[in-house]
Amino acid sequence: MSGEPIVLHEPTPQQKRIVIIGGGMAAARLVEGLVARGLGPQTTVLAEEQHAPYNRILLSAVLEGTHRPGALALREKQWYADRGVDLRLGSLVVDIHRDTKTVELAGRTTVPYDQVVLATGAIPSLPPIRGVVRLDGSMDPRVQAFRSLDDCARLLDAIRGEVVNLSADPGSLSGSQPHPTVRHAVVVGGGLLGLQVARALSVRGIATEIVEGRDHLLNSQVGTTAGKVLKRSMAQLGTQVYLGARATRLTDEGLKLDNGYTLETDLVVLTAGGRPRANLARRAELTVNRGIVVDDQLRSVDDPDVYAIGDCAEHNATVTGFVSPAWEQAGVLAEVLAGNQATYEGHRVVARLRATDLDVCVLGEPENETGEVVEIANPVKGTHRKLVVRDGRIVAGALVGDLSRVGLITQAFDRQTVLGEHEAGQLLLPEPSSTGSSGVPQLPDDAEICACAGVTAGAIRACQSLEDVRDTTRATTGCGGCAPSVRQLLATRQTSPLPKSLRTVEGTPS
Structure with missing residues (x-):
């Protein structure tokens, strides 16, 4: 889209005013879809943060030092302005008044709407650890959450012992050495985010431990065998893992566990889950179960002019929490808001762990699905498929x-x-030696490379540069797990045929 001429049209009284509450990845994707359908000038985005929408999944890469904060922006502020989108940063919404069809901001100002979209995401859960919240209601300074760019800056501030200015040269966050007063960290939560944060802190030179209340790592995504492989891999990378243990109290001596251990720590990072941010929907008397309940057009079941997408939405009794379904929802809703027929039928989730020396991919819910199981494990090598x-x-x-x-x-x-x-068994075996000169497996054009945006190898090969890939396909702007493959495809641009059945025999979605 970057090379296309921009033609703006002032909205007429007959055109519907679309207000999006939230400035996250789902909101950004929806805006792109609306702009592509000529609805940019009718769209207002109310973002609570002071930063233009950015890639939250890559926050751990900023913490690790492999990405600059500036590289996380999905679109620059000027992109929105050039397309007539009214992007309002630092806008805290306090109420939705459905009777007058207005959104109220802190400070009592209001924004009228014809259609309003809740894309408010999720908020972290605060585990019941005594001492985390002090008597005056403030958080113990050793305790940090990790869900936003500001959280990331505060965490970098803590481990470096200096104030991190996100508006300064973004390259200044890379390759820094930790402040000598921060030597030990504990990450509470052994899920995808917890492993990413723990690895990032370890790379920064901080002795890091993980506390996970359940019996293995990534308990919601993988089985016991894979969890053991991950624990062994983390130990080899220098991170101790405490399983089946819960943090109960934070004291001057450290973090006390219910198994009797006390972990010495200068830093506690909370990554143990989150819940849909649905307080606005509740105040507006919309149906909320775990999330804001929506139908197949992502419309609230209570109001035809209120919609919800992303982590805050609940469709078909399911809350996703991943970027790929949020982006698919955004694509469907862009069609609906443009007056076209579109239906969201659910999404097969593909989740990637993004951390140095840790490679994990989860498709669907392998611990809950029924069927024949094909499994190959090599704990010594640290692999499980x-x-x-x-x-x-x-x-x-x-x-x-x-x-x-x-x-x-x-x-x-x-x-x-x-x-x-x-x-199925053949797909789990190591890649055969039919690779190009770089040693990269030769993928066919129709092989999917980016699960978040549904981008194939052929679409990547049609691009001229990584920037071209990001602008035209949005690959690498989701979980970031496809970035190495994208770079390799751009470098090699070679193809090889799929196995016969994968080329010619396709089923239909169940």
Whole structure:
């Protein structure tokens, strides 16, 4: 879109005013869809943060030092202005008045709407640890959350012992050494975010430990065997993991666990889950279960002019918490708001862990799906690969430590391809030696590379540069797990055929 001429049209009284509450990844994707349909000048975005919408998934990469904060922006502020979108940063919404069809901001100002979209995301859960909140209601200065760019800046401030200015040269955050007063950190929560934060702190030179209340890491995504492989991998990377233990109290001596241990720590990072941010919907008397309940057009079941997408929305009794379904919801809603027919039917979730020396990909819900299980594990090497197959189709999977064939596996999963008798097992074997000169497996044009944006290898090869890829396909702007593959494809631009069944026999989505 960057090379297209920009033609702005002032909205007429007959045109509907679209107000989006939230400035996260789902909101940014929806705005792109509305702009593409000529609805930019009718759109207002009320973002609570002072930063233009950015990629939250890559915050751990900023913490680790492999990405600059400026590289996280999905679109620059000027992009919105050039397309007539009214992007209002630092706008805290306190109420939705459905009777007058206005949104009220802190300070009592109001914004009228014809259609309003809640894209408010999720908020972190505060675990019941005594001492985290002090008697005066403030948080103990050793305790940090990690969900926003400001959280990331505060955490960097804590480990470096200096104030991090996000508006300064973004490269200044990379490669810094930790302040000598911060030597030990404890991450509470052993999920995807917890592992990413723990790895980032370890890379920064801080002795880091993880406390996970359940019996293995990534308990919601992988099984016990894969969890053991991950724990061993974390130990090899220098991070101790305490399983089946809960933090109970923060004292001057450290963080006390219910197993009797006390962990010496200068820093406690809370990553143990979150919940949909639905307080505005409740105040507006909309139906909220776990999230804001919506129908197949992402419309509130109580009001035809109120919609919800992303982490705050609940569709078909499901709250996703991942970027790929949020982006799919945004695409569907852009069609609906443009007056077109579109239906959201749910999304097969593909989640990637983004951290140095940790490779994990989860497809669907491998611990909950029923079917035949194909599994290969090598704990010594730190790999575990599992697929759940039903009626010849991959319905779920988990890959730990070896993602060499993740493109083909994701493609078969997303398209519900019918596999041959032995093909599921073959997909779990190491990539054969049919690679290009760089040693990169030669993927066919229709192999999916970016699960977040649904981008194929052929679409990547059609681009001229990484910037071109980001602007035209949005690949690498989601979880970031596809970035190495994208760079390799741009460098090689070679193809190889799929196995016969993956080329010619496709099933239909269940």
